[in-house]
Amino acid sequence: MNYGPLIFLGVFLTFTAAWVGLVFMPNAQLKDVQAAVVEGSANTNPRPYSGLEASGRRVYVAEGCVYCHSQQIRAGSYQADVERGWGPRRSDPRDYVHDYPVLLGTMRTGPDLTNIGSRQPSSAWHYLHLYDPQMVVPGSIMAPYPFLFEKRKISGQPTPDSLKFTGRYAVNAPEAGYEIVPTERARALVGYLKSLDHTYDLPPLEERK
C-alpha cells in the first residue's frame, strides 16, 4: 500500500493553513484595533505614553521585569485574577495598542502588573521597593535594583525624591549626611509603573465578521 502521497498532500495543505491561521488571520483581525475614544473629549483609553513613561518602559524591558510579571487579566472561568484584585475586567486587545513590544508575560513569580499604577500610586513606595524589595515586603524574592539608585552626600537640602527611610525602614538608611537618590532610569521606570492603569471601562467592541 502506498499512503505516502496522501500523507504529504494533507501535511502541506495543513502546514500552510496553520501559518495562515496563527499568523495571518489574527493579524488581519486585530490590526485595525484602535484605542477607545473617551466620550466628549479628545482623550483615548488607553492614553499614549508620555516621554518619561516610554523610556521607563524601555527600562522595564531592559531589566527583564517581564520574566516574573505578567500584564494580562484573564477572564472566562479564570476569575481568580479579578478576585485577587489585579483588575476589574478582562484585558482587551485595545489595552495594548500603544505597546511595543507587548509584554503579556508568561510567569507570575511576582504579581500581575496590568494595574499596578492604580493599586500602588505612591512613587516613594516604588522607589523603596525597587531599591530593596525585601525591606518593603518581607519574604519577597524579587531582585533588588540598587544600581538604579545612587548614594550621594547631602549638600544643602536633601533631594526631594530621595528615599525616605522612616519607621521600620530606618535600619536600612545610609549613614548620616548621605542620601539614596533614584537615577533617571529609576524615575522613568517608576513613571511607567504608575502609568500602568487599565481600570477604565471600554465600550463593547462591535462584532467583527
Next chain:
Amino acid sequence: MEFLPSIIMFVVIVALTGTAGWALWWAIKTGQFANFEKGATSIFDDEEPLGRPTDAFPDRKPENLK
C-alpha cells in the same frame, strides 16, 4: 506600508507551499514511499550490519557485546 506585513506573509505562504509541493513531487518521483521495510535498513551495510552494536563504554571489550 500598512499592507506590507500582509504582503510579506502572502509571499512566504506562496513560497512555502511551492517548496512543499515540489518536495512532494520529488518524493513520489524518486520512490521514497516505495518500500518502507528496506528503507529502515538503509543505514546498515556490510561493515556495520544488522545485529552489530556499534557503541560501548571504553572499558568494555568488544567480545562482551551482545
Next chain:
Amino acid sequence: MTTAILNPSKSPSGHEPADGPLAQARKYSELFQRSEIDLSCRYPVLAFFVSGVFWLLVGSILAMLASIKMHNPHFLSDWSWLTFGRVRPAHLSTVAFGWGAMTGLGTLIWLMCRLCRTPLRFPAMLVIAAGTWNIGMICGTACLLTGYTTGIEWIEFPLWVGFILFVSFALVGIWAMYTFGARHAGHVYVSQWYLFGAIFWFPWLYATVYILEYLVPVKGVSQETIHWWFGHNALGVFFTPIGLATIYYLIPKVIGKPIYSYYLSILGFWSLALFYNWAGAHHIIGGPVPAWLVTVSIVGSMMMFIPVTTTAINHHMTTYKNFGVLRYSPTLRFTVFGAMSYTVVSVQGSLMSLKVYNEPFHFTHHTIAHAHLGLYGFYTMVLFGALYYIVPRLTAREWASSRTIRFHFWSCAIGILIYFVLLSIGGMIQGFEMNQAGDSLFKLMHSHGWWTGTKLFVEGFKYKNGAVPFIEIVENTRPWLISRSIGGGLMALGHFAFAGLFLVNLLGIGPKRQGPTLLRSDEEGYRKALQGDEGTEHDEPSEGNMARA
C-alpha cells in the same frame, strides 16, 4: 542497500559468494568510506561541537546564577549586568542558540554526510558558519547582559544579532542542500526528513518573526500571537526534529536493529509537521486574543498525540528486548533517556494546553519544569548521546574514562529528575494557591496532618477569591526553588565533567585505549570483533560502493 531498492534491475550481485574477494574488497572500501566521511567532518563538526560545549558551560553558570537569585535575591545583586532579569534571558539564549543550536547543527552536518554517504565538502564554509554564529552569540549575550534586549522571550537578541545568526544558518542550509544533491544513497532515511524539516523551517520561522516583530512590526497583541507561534515552533520544528533525527539514527545504529516500524516513523514525521505548527497560541490561553485562535491551538496540541504516540511506539519497541545494551553503551543510555523524556514531555505538553490544566498552572514554575524536561531531558540528553557517538569518530580517539561518562550520565539524569519532579510539584502548589479559595496547602497540612490537609486543600480548590495572600504563595514556592538549584547544580556538575572529558579527547592527552568504538586507528581490534559476528541479514551493497571498491 538503497540503490538496489530503487533500481532492482541494476542489482549488482545475485550469485557472488558472501566472503569472496569482491565482497572482502567492498567491506574494506565501506570501512574506508565511512571513516573517510567521518574524518572529512572532523574540523567543521568539531568547530560546532566545541562552541556548543563552551556555550553549555556559559549557559550552566548563568542558569545557576538565575536559579540562586530566585531564592536568594540579594546574591550578586549589586551589578546591573548580573541582575535576574538579564541573566535569565542570557541563560535561555546561550543554552538554546549556543549549546542547543550549535551542537544540533554539528550533529545535523555529521548525520547529513553519513546518510548521504558522501564526504563533507566545503569544510571552510561550515567553519566560517560556526565562527559567525559564535560572533553572533558573543554579541548577543553581551547585549543581553548590558540590558540591550528586545524584550520578547526567545528572540531577545537585537535585530542585527539575529541577522548574523540567520546568515550563518543560511550557510549551513545551503551546504546541506548541496550535500543532499551530491549524495550517494538513493533512499532518504527518516532522519533526513527530520533534518530537512529543521533546515527549512527554522530560517522561515526566524525570518518571519524578526520581520513582523521588528522590521515592519505588527500592532498590539498580534505581536504575541506571532511571538508564540515562533516560540513554540522553535522547539517543535527545529530542536525536536534534530533530536528525533538523532534518535532515529543512533538507537538502531547502536543496537544494530532497524527501527520497529519505518512506516510509523514517516507517519510520525508528517503528523508532527502537520500539527506542531498549530500549537503556539496555547501560550496565551485566556489572554486578550481571539477565542478561536486559542481553540485552534488546543486542538492542534491535542492532535500532537498522533506523532508522539507513533514516535514513542517506535523508540520503545526498538529498544525493547535490548535494554541490556544500555549497560554497555553511553550513547544509548543518553539517547534512550532522551527518547523517554520526549514521550513524557510531549504527552504532558498536550495536556497542558487543556484549559483545565492550563488555567491554574500557566503562570507558574510548572511550565518552567516542563520546558526543561523538553529542552534538557529530551534534547540535551540526546545531544550528549550524539556527542559520545560522534566525537571519537572525528578525533579517532576513544573516550578517556568510563567512570567520568557514568558520572556525567547519573549527575545529569538525577539532576533533571530532581529539577523536573520537584519544580513541577512546586509549580502545581503555586498554581493551586494562586487560584483557589481556602488556605494554603502548607497551612492545612500543618493544622490537619498531611492527608486530611491535602484533602481539604483539593476540596477547597474552586478557582475563587484568591484568598491566599500572594506573598504566602511566594514563600511556599521557595523550598521548591531551592530544590531546583540543587538539581541544576548536579546538571552543571555533569556538564563540567563532560567538558573535561571532551577536552581530554580533543587534545589527546588521555590514556591510550583499545576500545570497541569503531575508529580508523583501531582497524585491527575492529576486524577481530567482526569475525565473531553472525549478523548477516543485511542488504546488498549499493552500486556506489561497488564503484568505490
